[in-house]
Amino acid sequence: MALAICMTMGSAPAKSMNNSNINTAHALPRILVLATGGTISGKKNEMSAIGYNAGGVTGQQLIEDIPELSKLAQINVEQIANIGSQDMNDDIWLRLAKRIQEVVARNEADGIVITHGTDTMEETAFFLDNVIHTDKPVILTGAMRPSTAISADGPGNLYEAIEVATNAKAKGHGVMIVMNDTIHSARWASKTHTTSVETFQSINAGPIGYVDPASVRFVQPPMLMDKRYPIPAAAPLPRVEILYAHSGMGASIINDLVKDGVKAIVLAGVGDGNSSKPVIDALNRAVKQGVIVVRSSRTGSGFVNRNVEVDDDKNSFVASYDLSPQKSRILLQILISNGKTKPSEIQTAFESGFEN
Structure with a gap:
């Protein structure tokens, strides 16, 4: 209280x-x-x-x-x-x-x-x-x-x-x-x-x-205020986990998260949001089981773009654009809380925030 x-x-x-x-x-x-x-x-x-x-x-x-x-x-x-x-x-x-x-x-x-x-x-x-x-x-x-x-x-x-x-x-x-x-x-x-x-x-x-x-x-004008979401009804918010990519990374942690009922995974990827082949393959399998996957970057600056090193269209991944892994996680929690779970509408939400 x-x-x-x-x-x-x-x-x-x-x-x-x-x-x-x-x-x-x-x-x-x-x-x-x-x-x-x-x-x-x-x-x-x-x-x-x-x-x-x-x-x-x-x-x-x-x-x-x-x-x-x-x-x-x-x-x-x-x-x-x-x-x-x-x-x-x-x-x-x-x-x-x-x-x-x-x-x-x-x-x-x-x-x-x-x-x-x-x-x-x-x-x-x-x-x-x-x-x-x-x-x-x-x-x-x-x-x-x-x-x-x-x-x-x-x-x-x-x-x-x-x-x-x-x-x-x-x-x-x-x-x-x-x-x-x-x-x-x-x-x-x-x-x-x-x-x-x-x-x-x-x-x-x-x-x-x-x-x-x-x-x-x-030094900047006011923002557009039309891209806001309803406050989620109650805690806890949907479970979204962040995976930090590194050399030699395997797929076991992704498989465990899927078994444990995670709703979405944010990849804090190397470079432009990439990771090893076993990780990308495991994330693709996770999407097929209903888990949302967003590619972000561990670098700290720059943009993660669609379909550069990873085929997002084929894998049904979402690119985070300017959002850090931690902010990508939060936006996913808000979107899922408001019933938005399709990769296409989630991608639109990430893009809309940047355009705002």
């Missing part, structure tokens, strides 16, 4: 009712912060010089520690979870999605900011981007250093995420990640470094904007 912690910032009493003294706090944008834990809420431990425990600080405490926010927005905080994002799961995804859609339907906020661990932030952002139906800003932010670190980056990231959420030009950009003075689209954002504060990069596309405490600048 989510613990709701509500606080309104910057509501000093008005001295009088004349135009010059009316309390301006009521005119500030309303921002809902949904806290889920992560490094931004972490506290240092003694394991190493950079060791920490995620989720040691609440979302309310994070907001209280940045008094400058009272000039930006009226802020409500709800604690959805308090975990390291390596433990993020389908249930929390659905709680976030349903709560955001409820907020939108009731017009409870002008923008939503989610505090989140960075390890799976791109996955949560991508899931929400595909199921949330709104033009209001929905932004994820976090930190690479815990709140107790000497050079903690969390306060600055949270301030700038709320700053973007209050900006009128942020509407229509879908779900975004704001980290290290940079605004990323959920479609393109990827964590690329284990410890650097510059870890998030927009692979194959570039950032959609930049932010500092004084300005918000978008």
Whole structure:
């Protein structure tokens, strides 16, 4: 059960009712912060010089520690979870999605900011981007250093995420990640470094904007909002597994997954989404048994195209185009949850997201 912690910032009493003294706090944008834990809420431990425990600080405490926010927005905080994002799961995804859609339907906020661990932030952002139906800003932010670190980056990231959420030009950009003075689209954002504060990069596309405490600048136009799916009804989402290709790879793991009832397999292939002949043959057999197969790449950038090194038409495979293995998995889970299981319609969904 989510613990709701509500606080309104910057509501000093008005001295009088004349135009010059009316309390301006009521005119500030309303921002809902949904806290889920992560490094931004972490506290240092003694394991190493950079060791920490995620989720040691609440979302309310994070907001209280940045008094400058009272000039930006009226802020409500709800604690959805308090975990390291390596433990993020389908249930929390659905709680976030349903709560955001409820907020939108009731017009409870002008923008939503989610505090989140960075390890799976791109996955949560991508899931929400595909199921949330709104033009209001929905932004994820976090930190690479815990709140107790000497050079903690969390306060600055949270301030700038709320700053973007209050900006009128942020509407229509879908779900975004704001980290290290940079605004990323959920479609393109990827964590690329284990410890650097510059870890998030927009692979194959570039950032959609930049932010500092004084300005918000978008360098890309708003996205089309017509390619979204209904929120899946309940957890767990359909089982989709990722296979990491490597030299000398055999087919036994694929055969075991099929026997175990997997719904879909994403191949994190070498190069342009390829693998050994035994693997491709086993994946072909899996398709004939009703398993969906998507070819992605382990390289980290570039596009996986149809029918280049692998005959996708013959094998009834799907090419992931720009989507990483982890994002391909999520899109498959959403599609299967919504009854889309034909390779042709799944391929169209992968292509449509890129064209958007």
